[in-house]
Amino acid sequence: MTVSFAEIKASTPMVFESGCSTRVILDHIMSKWGVLVLASLSDGTRRWGELRREVDGISEKMLATTLRTLVDDGIVHRESFPTVPPHVEYSLTPLGRDLMERMLPLIGWVAEHADTMVARS
Amino acid sequence: MTVSFAEIKASTPMVFESGCSTRVILDHIMSKWGVLVLASLSDGTRRWGELRREVDGISEKMLATTLRTLVDDGIVHRESFPTVPPHVEYSLTPLGRDLMERMLPLIGWVAEHADTMVARS
């Protein structure tokens, strides 16, 4: 049973309106770096430096911005340990794990088909 | 059965590399306007003007760019009828329908939870 977009719009009519909450959250989690950070975290807790290395090509600025946004949205949990040197861990919240259950099949599909699709152009 | 990101990476090791095909396609379909255009098309064939109205806030330039990209990727089919005035129809290809089967649950989830999430910040 697949839900149609028409049904989604019917239940939440504002979904398509510019600036609505759905659009805002969509932008956060579907952003260039948001997807990749979330994907990495879906495999388990990560430290700042691990994310920096694992998400190939991300700058410190973008990692910081992306993480702060996702933490504010309640998707990512940030836990800092008052040690010297500092130790900070990032992980998915229950909400974030729920989200990634829907996102991973999509990422998997893209990983499977991307080569064929790019070859076309 | 949910696939883990680790498994996805294992089967397609380049998934996380900057500039790889997966990243390119991910950027196309997860882009600000790409998601919305695809969502609209998932409900059926649309003409240029219909998309322009239905995707609230999109400019002609961005609609043109987004559509061309998705057509090139083989996700969207473009059919133009040689009439005066011109008549052009856009629809999902089989590949596109396959993709949207994975994307719609995600969009639905976001539509459901977005209000709570934004309220937090």
Next chain:
DNA sequence: CTGTATCCAATTCGATACTG
């Protein structure tokens, strides 16, 4: 109706340097 072309504004982004 379905676009394209151009120009300009806004935003994103990366590199670098620096701090607790």
Next chain:
DNA sequence: CAGTATCGAATTGGATACAG
């Protein structure tokens, strides 16, 4: 180690005008 601050480059994006 885990960030922040700043700056300039690059990209995106919108408005407008116009063409087939």
